[in-house]
Structures are given as C-alpha cells and as structure tokens.
Amino acid sequence: MSSRTFPSVRLVVPSNGDRPEYLEQCLASVRRQREPVEAVVVGPARAADALREAAKRHGCQFLVEDERGLSNAVNQGWRGATTQYLTWLGDDDLLTEGSLSATREALDRAPGAAMAYGRLTIIDADDRTVYTLRPGTFASWLFRYGQNFVGQPGSLYRRSAVQRVGMLDPALRYAMDFDLHLRLRQGGGMVYLPQVLGSFRVHPSSLTVTNPCPDDEGRRVMRRYLGRTTLRLEPYWWPLAQGISKAWGATMQSGLTRTTARNRAALRTRTRPTQGC
Template sequence: MARVDIAIPNYNYGRFLRHCVASVQNQDIDGMRILIIDNASTDDSVEIAREIAAADSRVELLLRPKNLGPHASFNAAIDWAQSDYFTILCSDDYLPAGSLRAALSSLDRHPDANLVFGHTVFVQGEEAPTLPSGLTGAEQYMAGDAFLRCFCSTGRSPIDGPMAVVRTEAQKRLGYYRPDLPHTDDMEMWMRFGAIGAVVRLDGVQSIVRIHGANQSAVLKNVHHWNIESQAAFEAFFEAYGASLRDADELLRKARRSLSDRAYWCAVSHLLRGDPGVRDLIGYAVRLHPMSAILPPLGYLWRRPDAISRLRSLVGMARVDPAQSA
C-alpha cells in the first residue's frame, strides 16, 4: 500500500498543472499515489493531465464531464484516499523539496497526532519562482484543545495556508468538507482535527500558494468579508462537530470576541488612513460584543506579538493629516 495519497483538484489551471504535479513527484518518497481531479476544465488541462499520467504510473485521473464545484473534488479525494497519510494540494500551488517527507516523518514520530502543518509562502503572479527550502527538523507538538484555543483566541486559523497533511483514517472519520463554507471550509475542517487529537506545527515552508486574480479567495475584498466568513466557520463547527466539547460555549464566545476586537481595531486603522469600510467594521464589532461601543478592546492588541509596532503605527497615522497623506 502507498504511504501517502496526494489529491490535486484542478479547474482551468492547465498552465500551472505540470509544475504542481512535478513538485509532488520530486518529493523523493517511496509509496506515493497522486490523483488529478479535473472539474470539467475548458482549457488544455485534460490533455496535460493525460500526458502526466501516461508518463508516471503513480498518477491517476478523475476527469469530470460536468463541473460539480470544488467541494465535490475535495470530498471525492477523501473517498479515494486509502494510504496512511493524505493531503489535498490545489493545482495552482506547489511544494518545496523535502516538505512532504518532513510532514510524514513527524506523524510517524507522534502517533497520537492526526495533522501536521508548516508555513506557507505566498507568491504573486503566474511565473514559477525559485522554490524556497522546505521544512526543518524543528517542531511544536500541540494538544488538540490548545490548537482549538489558538483559533478562538485570535479569530483565525493558526494554519496560514490551505494545506495540511493528515492521517487518512482520521480524515475519513471526520468526514467531508462543507460546501456552505466556500472560503473557510478548511478552517472548519482543521478545527475538527483539533477536537479529536493532537497536531504538530513544523518550522519552515510546507507549501507555496500563488496569488492571482482567479483564486477562490480573490472575491473576498476586505477584512470585513473575511471576518464574516471566519465567523461562519466557527458557528458551523460549534453547532455541529464541536457542540459536544466540554468548553464549547466558552470557546465560541472567545472566537466571537476575537473577531469583534479585530474588526474594531481595523476600523480604527481605516479611519486614521481615510479608508472606506469603517461603518461596516464598527457595526460588526458592536454586534458581536456590544461593550466595544463603550470600552476599546485593548486586550486584543496586547495579546498580539506585534502589539508595540501596531500601536506605534496607529499613533503615527493619528498624527498625519489625512488631507496631506491623500
């Protein structure tokens, strides 16, 4: 049986597909299966996928005649997976050398951990930049409850990209990605993993994500929209999978408060810069935490590792005449 299964969903990213698959093929791992799932692309993706599969017996194809949406591809990948470990890599992203081996080795060392993640590098445009070095040997073991508290105390995922490597058995037990969370489905899924066991954070770069106009996240234009989508992930998790957690109510309150605090300080920063969206951000902050209309949430700033630099930035913007900085 293969050691790791890598699913690569694709839609009209033929120009990226070879580079993505090659970054997986070059991971130097014995026992690998790769599944390219094409969602009825209208470019040359299918032709390229067939060429890749013909040249490498490790590559399998699922070529859909009809576009069923991205979640159909993610969930078909879960059904397909059968190796010890599993990951989904979008076809416009790619892996640095050694990153997958480091992730598998970490899960081997920690049999009670079901998920491992590293850092993500975001690159602009469609050219293939030089790959950074992969993950180092340094790692941080995190109990599941500590991992969940990271989510709720910051209002965001501690995994800074869309990719993590997981145990296949745990993924199948946790089930499918939710189509009603088009932008934060991965965030909700990672919280499910935290609910059933430990995770490991690795030092170094695990994946490289391209930023371009066709990204799924490109339709989210500002912090306010991201806050709304993040809240949807928290609400979905605690209404369903996380509802039975002993401290579910406390964690959900903490998550809402974190989102409120972030919206409040983003509103302050927008106001000082003369940017639009202040009304939406303040309204959102007060709806989630009414006391923020009276008392500024200073605790949020102090909890941030960059608290001092952010305060200096805010003070600096307050000293600038917006008319002069326009």
C-alpha cells in the first residue's frame, strides 16, 4: 500500500447506468489501486439511485450530471479538484494494478511533462484480450498527424496543465481525448511508460463501435493544431502518415494468436466506416 495519506489523483467515471456489470468491474479496478484516489462517478438523475449505490460500494463520490454528454460529465467531476493530477475512465474500461502509482511517479520525476501514457490492452465484451497496444515514444510524434495510438484509459494529466490548456471540448463526441492530448502535448509534452496501464473495452454499444466515421472527427481535430503550411500540404503527407501508422500498428500488434487475430478482424469489421464518411 502507498504511504501517501492524501489523494494526489482525482478520477472521474462518467456513466449512464446502463452497463452495471461493466461499471462494477471498472470501479473495482479503481478501488484496487495502491495510490490514494478521489474517485467520482457522474451520471444522470434517472439512474441516480443505482449509480449512487455502486459508487458507495466502491468508496466513490456520486454527482448528478448538470449537462448531458461524456465531456460535460468529466469536466463537472474535475471542477473544484485540488489534487495534483486528473484522469477519467470509461465505465466499461479498466485500470491495471498499480497503474495510478506508476503514472503519478513518472510525472513526479518529470515536472515539465503535462501527461503520462503507456500500453493498453484491447478487450472484448467477454473480457478476452484482442491485442495489446504498445505505442512507444514514437506515438507522441505520429500523434500530431492524426494517427492516434495514445490510449486514454490509464493516462494521467497534470491538473495545472489541464487548467492551462482547458478541459474537454463538449462539442466533440468521439475525439475529445485526442483533442485534449494534442493540447497537452503542445503545453508540456508526454511521458511514455512501457507497461500496460489499462484496458479499453470494445463491445456493440461502445462509442468506438457505434461511431459511423471513425477517422472523421479525429482528422478535424488534428487540423486545429497544424500550421498553415502543414495544412496546405496535407494531401501529400496524409497518405504517408497513414502508411506509417498502418506499419507501426502491425508491429505493435505482432505475435497475435490465431484466435486473437480472428477477434481483431471481427472488431475491425464492426468499426469500419460507412459509405459517405
């Protein structure tokens, strides 16, 4: 157990209350952390009783959301925080044991860094690992050009950096984490940890699967932070960035078993963009 008495991390779990079995697993993974943490569940009034009970079972606070939307819920949970660090976790995602301590220690060692990120396991609806995302430090460079290998579950943000660059953009539905990470990268940089920090669950009702145009919003976000010359040359470097991203992704996901490869193919089919995107 950590010898720290006061929490240095506030973690927000936004939830609509419609995935209670995943929420229980999510909150249990937070409760198992060695790092003291202020955990806050934020959800709608219609599910308040169930969410409040779940939060209480796992030693979390509960807030009724002021406005609808994932970004608004996370921002509400972050407001008023006095902890040194902030993060959030989807109610269907998980933290690995020791995740918060590892990222907190990494940021303590790098006072100029705005955020820490690491490896991520992609899991399916039945908790089976599809593959492990191993982005490496190279991901923080490729990240600028719309190729997002920086997973949100397990990432940790310096509160002062978030206050400086601003919280999540409520206008975004799918790429709010990408947008925040790009701003934090510009505002202090990123620290990479070569260990699995969390699990990202892909299932039929997740935002990743229900997003009809996976690359559309992310590409629009990317353009917010590019210079005029880079934007003007986008038709030339965009295919190259995608090619590098594809090769890098294949390297990160090498060594898959036949079963895991089939699971990955099934997920790719379910998340393929529709015509017209």
